Amino acid sequence: MRKLFFGIALSITSLTACAQENKVVKGAVMEMSVAQDKFSEISRAELPEAVIKAIDTYYPSAVIGRAYVNNSQQFRLDITLKEGKSGTIYADKDGDWIER
Numbered sequence: 001m002r003k004l005f006f007g008i009a010l011s012i013t014s015l016t017a018c019a020q021e022n023k024v025v026k027g028a029v030m031e032m033s034v035a036q037d038k039f040s041e042i043s044r045a046e047l048p049e050a051v052i053k054a055i056d057t058y059y060p061s062a063v064i065g066r067a068y069v070n071n072s073q074q075f076r077l078d079i080t081l082k083e084g085k086s087g088t089i090y091a092d093k094d095g096d097w098i099e100r
Helices: 002-018 049-058
Strands: 040-042 063-069 074-080 086-092
Touching: 049 074, 049 086
Parallel strands: none
Antiparallel strands: 040 063, 063 074, 074 086
């Protein structure tokens, strides 16, 4: 009888311990805003000579699809290589590459 009583008490305790809900603690939500440079589209003819020279030097097979400029005279260039690869590169007005 004693073993039966302890067996029932142990199983009730086990069931109630497993039946409890996990409490989820939610932290505060943080908002971040990133300042983005606004680029406006320009034609290839408006690109500085230094930028065109840099592209011809480092990417001789590149074709400029679109060109953009921001207020800081930084240029975003969408290029396509002969091999079919395409990408975006950034340069300043002096033809120096900018890493983003």
